[in-house]
């Protein structure tokens with residue numbers, strides 16, 4: 001592995017572009033190859049076997065691009081398939097988003113009552129509870145699967161009455177009563193774009209955190225540890241975008257997540273086997 005090789009970033013779709021954005025902000029000289037498995041999204045409703053198989057195919061494709069490190073930006077794939085990926089692709093360093101997200105939640109909570117919203121598979125797998133308990137054993141954790149949030153974000157519907165109605169549906173029960181959580185971890189790539197609407201529903205006193213910034217810090221540490229930082233000072237790194245389907249949709253919805261304009265011709269379509 002060489003320092004000027006790119007970093008692979010994988011998500012089930014375009015949501016992981018929120019993570020890519022944070023990685024680029026923190027590590028501007030690094031090159032990135034991003035893969036969104038848009039043909040098979042959502043992963044969050046699939047079985048463990050399918051998620052592991054899909055994630056492995058995606059990781060192998062990125063490994064074939066000579067990546068020096070892999071970031072699994074998809075919470076569902078991180079929660080379910082991280083061990084398999086690390087085993088199958090060793091010695092490639094692989095970073096997931098669940099542990100950084102859990103650490104971010106533990107760093108801001110005062111009461112120790114932490115809520116996590118994620119996909120069905122992430123919630124079912126229990127990875128967030130485990131990761132939060134590791135850094136804060138006395139934490140009181142509540143979790144809720146919010147699959148409609150993924151659909152709303154994919155539609156580019158991030159504010160307004162429909163989003164807030166769905167947020168009420170999922171979150172009112174979690175945030176009622178005297179022992180309500182003081183922290184909400186957004187355990188899904190798609191949820192950060194809904195954060196404004198979610199905050200309006202649960203109240204501004206609840207801290208909302210996602211894993212993007214802490215994942216970027218973990219990646220920086222990993223590159224330093226492995227002496228793989230790209231030291232081309234002053235030169236902005238490149239980004240290559242790969243998807244398994246829908247160049248136009250990737251560009252239009254992806255620009256919301258990336259916070260920058262994307263054109264269909266910026267996206268290469270690839271096949272996973």
Ligand code: DGL
Pocket residue numbers: 011012013015016041042043044045073074075076077119122150187188189190
């Ligand atoms: N990327 C997935 C995650 O972060 C959300 C979308 C999906 O269900 O595939 O869990």
